[in-house]
Amino acid sequence: MSTALPKKFTAAVVDEFKKPLNVRELDLPTPGDHQVLVKLLASGVCHTDLHAAEGDWPVQPTPPFVPGHEGVGEVVALGSGDLAGVELGDIVGNAWLWSSCGNCEFCRTGRETLCMDSVYGGYVENGSFGEYMLVDARYAPRLPKDVDPVEAAPILCAGVTVYKALKQSEVKPGQWVAISGIGGLGHIAVQYAVAMGMRVAAIDVADDKLELAKRYGAEVLINAKTEDDPEGALKEQTDGGVHGLVVTAVHPAAFEQAIGMSRRGGTIVFVGLPPNDFPANIFNIVFNSLTIRGSLVGTRQDMAEAIDFYVQGKVKPNVKEAKLEDINKIFERMHAGGIDGRISLNYQK
Ligand code: NAD
Ligand code: ZN
Ligand code: ZN
Numbered sequence: 001m002s003t004a005l006p007k008k009f010t011a012a013v014v015d016e017f018k019k020p021l022n023v024r025e026l027d028l029p030t031p032g033d034h035q036v037l038v039k040l041l042a043s044g045v046c047h048t049d050l051h052a053a054e055g056d057w058p059v060q061p062t063p064p065f066v067p068g069h070e071g072v073g074e075v076v077a078l079g080s081g082d083l084a085g086v087e088l089g090d091i092v093g094n095a096w097l098w099s100s101c102g103n104c105e106f107c108r109t110g111r112e113t114l115c116m117d118s119v120y121g122g123y124v125e126n127g128s129f130g131e132y133m134l135v136d137a138r139y140a141p142r143l144p145k146d147v148d149p150v151e152a153a154p155i156l157c158a159g160v161t162v163y164k165a166l167k168q169s170e171v172k173p174g175q176w177v178a179i180s181g182i183g184g185l186g187h188i189a190v191q192y193a194v195a196m197g198m199r200v201a202a203i204d205v206a207d208d209k210l211e212l213a214k215r216y217g218a219e220v221l222i223n224a225k226t227e228d229d230p231e232g233a234l235k236e237q238t239d240g241g242v243h244g245l246v247v248t249a250v251h252p253a254a255f256e257q258a259i260g261m262s263r264r265g266g267t268i269v270f271v272g273l274p275p276n277d278f279p280a281n282i283f284n285i286v287f288n289s290l291t292i293r294g295s296l297v298g299t300r301q302d303m304a305e306a307i308d309f310y311v312q313g314k315v316k317p318n319v320k321e322a323k324l325e326d327i328n329k330i331f332e333r334m335h336a337g338g339i340d341g342r343i344s345l346n347y348q349k
Contacts, residue, residue, distance in 0.1 A: 005037075005077060011066045011130025012327045017055035020328040021129070026066070029126075029134050031079030036086055036137050038094070041149035043128035043345045044070030044319075046157045046184060047250055048096070048273065050331050052123055056275045061123045069096045069121040070156045070344075071128020072149035079137075086137040091145050093156045094121040094128050096297045099136040113296045129327060131347060141303045144311060152310060154184060154317040154342040157297065160306040162189035162246060164298035165269045166196060169244030170291075173197025176242040178234065179218070180258055181249030181272055182209035184342040189246055190216040191315040192306075201234055201242055203254070203261075205337070212318060212340055224257060231260040238263075246271055250337075252278040259284055259292070267291040321346045 009028050012021040031037045049067040051057060071094045075086055086092060100107050100115035107115050121127050125134065141156055143149075162185050171177040171193075178201040179189045186204070193200045194217040201220035202213030210221040220237045224230045235241045241263035247254055248271045256278040258268050268290060285292065298306065309315050318341030322330055330343050 009131040010324065011126070012324055013064050013066055014053045014061075015064045017053065017060075017063065021053060023325055023327070026130070028132055031077055031134055033079060033081040034083065034136050034138055035079040035134050036075045036083060036092070036140070037077035038071070038073040038092060038133050038135055039076045040071050040073035040128055040131055040133060040347050042072050042153045042347060043068045044153040044157065044184070045327070045330050045334070045343045045345065046070055047334060048157070049122060049129070050334050051273060053331065057273065065123070066126040066129050066133075067122040068128030068130070068133075069094055069098075069123070070153045070158070071133055072143060072147070072153050072156070073128075073133070083137040086140065091143045091147060091149070092135060092137075092140040093143060093153070094133055094135050095139065095141055095156050095160070095303060096120055096122075097139060097299070098125045099139045110299060110301075112299050129324065129345065139300060141300075141307060143307060147311075149348075150321055150344045150346050151317055151319050153344045154188065154319065155306055155310045155315070156303070158185045158188050158317070158342060159192070159310065159315065160298040160303045161185060161271060161295070162248065163192050163306040163309065164302045165189070165246045165271050165295040166192055166198070167302075168267070168269050168293060168295045169246055170267050171198050171244035175199065175244070176201060176238045176263070178203055178242040178245045178258075178261060179213070180204075180245060180247045180254045182213045183248065183250070183337070183339065185248040185271065187212050187216065187318055187341050188315055189248060190218050192309060195309060195314040201238055203230065203234070204249075208340055224254065230257060234261045242266060245269065248272045250274045252276050256280065259290065262288065262290055264288045265290070267293065270294045317342050319344045
């Protein structure tokens with residue numbers, strides 16, 4: 001490892017669930033087999049990081065840990081073994097799919113996100129809420145050297161996740177897709193859907209989010225809070241309901257509602273991960289022959305394609321910059337649904 005590197009670095013650490021993160025020093029890790037050390041330039045803040053810090057899910061990370069899985073930075077030290085061609089000075093990122101085993105049924109059949117031995121970035125492995133991070137070079141997303149790291153960061157989770165989910169919705173060009181939840185994921189989903197030739201309906205509980213969706217090409221806007229009959233309104237304005245839905249909302253009510261908004265034979269892709277359940281009407285699902293599926297981030301190939309859309313200028317995250325020290329305030333705003341688009345931590349100043 002280069003002698004120019006510090007022994008310690010600053011990161012935002014979850015020391016205890018549901019408590020403010022502590023911005024404090026950690027020992028600089030040394031890259032091991034297949035790993036490289038990355039000096040971060042930026043990191044997006046995903047709602048999953050908030051779920052992680054709150055301990056929301058049945059499978060929890062073990063504090064202390066550093067969240068963040070939309071990090072972009074420069075490779076500053078190389079580990080050993082196969083580094084998949086990654087070199088010093090390359091611009092790479094971390095991702096939720098930090099690594100997988102490469103050998104199981106899922107890895108061998110192009111479904112590596114389902115690998116039982118996959119490691120999650122910013123959850124199992126320390127993430128990008130800090131000045132440095134380790135990545136597995138075989139799984140780290142590659143970005144062009146001239147990329148704007150602050151703007152590109154949200155592509156690494158929000159972007160790839162909704163791009164994959166839209167593919168899973170099986171909506172064809174010219175057909176209707178609804179995006180429920182126009183937050184960090186949803187505002188990028190609208191842009192991918194338009195770029196993929198779909199007609200877009202946007203659903204949220206806040207008018208400013210819907211305005212953002214309209215700016216990106218959504219033709220139908222439904223406020224699920226103020227509209228008397230959101231399901232009826234959507235069906236009327238899309239001539240019988242949407243062919244597919246991608247639900248990124250952070251409230252279980254949106255999941256139940258999605259079932260009533262689908263066209264007969266439609267596909268509903270669940271992406272949002274609020275804790276708890278929702279009631280589902282069996283008759284509606286069977287008689288309307290609905291497909292309901294979950295979708296978890298994307299494979300390395302999905303990631304490369306999602307980045308390509310960004311590099312070609314077809315999607316552009318709406319990003320507000322912040323500093324690492326602001327992380328607890330950002331989480332408070334996120335909890336209250338007060339963020340339009342994505343917040344990206346800028347480590348370059
Ligand atoms: P966000 O906080 O930026 O956005 C959430 C949006 O949901 C907000 O715009 C909010 O107004 C909206 N919303 C809340 N209640 C609603 C309702 N009843 N109907 C419609 N919209 C409603 O969050 P984000 O970063 O976009 O993440 C969204 C969810 O997706 C989180 O639960 C996150 O953990 C999950 N996620 C899943 C994957 C995956 O691979 N499946 C990947 C990334 C994030
Ligand atoms: Zn595997
Ligand atoms: Zn995420």
